[in-house]
Amino acid sequence: MKSSVSGCSVEEAMRLLGGRWRLLLVSYLLDGPKRFGELRKDVPGISQRMLTLDLRALEDAGLVRRTVFAEVPVKVEYQLTEDGLRMEPVVAVMKAFGLWLKSRA
Amino acid sequence: MKSSVSGCSVEEAMRLLGGRWRLLLVSYLLDGPKRFGELRKDVPGISQRMLTLDLRALEDAGLVRRTVFAEVPVKVEYQLTEDGLRMEPVVAVMKAFGLWLKSRA
Numbered sequence: 001m002k003s004s005v006s007g008c009s010v011e012e013a014m015r016l017l018g019g020r021w022r023l024l025l026v027s028y029l030l031d032g033p034k035r036f037g038e039l040r041k042d043v044p045g046i047s048q049r050m051l052t053l054d055l056r057a058l059e060d061a062g063l064v065r066r067t068v069f070a071e072v073p074v075k076v077e078y079q080l081t082e083d084g085l086r087m088e089p090v091v092a093v094m095k096a097f098g099l100w101l102k103s104r105a
Numbered sequence: 106m107k108s109s110v111s112g113c114s115v116e117e118a119m120r121l122l123g124g125r126w127r128l129l130l131v132s133y134l135l136d137g138p139k140r141f142g143e144l145r146k147d148v149p150g151i152s153q154r155m156l157t158l159d160l161r162a163l164e165d166a167g168l169v170r171r172t173v174f175a176e177v178p179v180k181v182e183y184q185l186t187e188d189g190l191r192m193e194p195v196v197a198v199m200k201a202f203g204l205w206l207k208s209r210a
Contacts, residue, residue, distance in 0.1 A: 009203030010132045010196060016206065017199075018125050027115045061206075086205060091115060093198045094122075098114030100191060101121065101166075 016061055017090065021046050022054050026080070027091045029064065033079035063087065121166055122195065126151050127159050131185070132196045134169065138184035168192065 017023050021043055028034060028042045040051060055078055058064040063084035069075040080087070122128050126148055133139060133147045145156060160183055163169040168189035174180040185192070 009200045009207060010129050011203070012206050013199045013203030014125055014128055017202070018123050018128075020119055020123050023119055023123075024115050083209075086202065089198050090202050093195050094118045095114045097122070097191065097195050098116070098118030101117050102114060104188075 023091055023094055025054055026087050029080045033077045035077055128196055128199055130159055131192050134185045138182045140182055
């Protein structure tokens with residue numbers, strides 16, 4: 001029987017990363033800092049509102065840093081924090097599983 | 106720049122596993138076959154309808170097998186298929202990340 005502690009950890013992780021787009025956004029941020037508009041282009045299916053909310057959630061969790069550059073027009077960049085880089089193995093394993101899913105389609 | 110192919114794989118995996126409860130259900134099924142009622146007890150937050158839909162989605166993807174035993178009362182068991190066992194590393198990495206999330210809380 002599974003201890004509630006370990007089950008609970010999966011639940012905790014999925015509460016943060018389980019959304020349709022969050023890990024996908026993280027996978028793009030693993031390539032380096034990105035502007036809002038770049039992320040929208042990377043993930044065409046996401047709405048502007050959802051992208052804002054997802055980035056905010058990752059920011060609130062300390063996994064993404066939002067930097068505003070005092071330029072005209074203002075430039076806002078998103079990048080993974082050191083903690084955010086801990087998601088790299090999560091993205092890697094999800095990518096491998098997704099590749100397998102597609103390979104048998 | 107990320108190739109659309111690899112980003113797309115993460116998206117493909119998350120489309121199937123990205124729900125709030127699915128990987129959690131899989132984590133319990135990794136312990137062995139479970140009856141519907143057992144899974145409901147393992148995951149108290151899930152509604153009966155959601156549990157049905159999530160199990161159906163995993164079944165449709167060939168990752169879970171549903172077995173009906175001709176007993177009175179009827180007994181229905183869910184277990185991971187051989188393909189379903191491929192989710193073990195996904196659960197493991199998500200559990201590790203969840204543990205880390207909780208450790209810093």
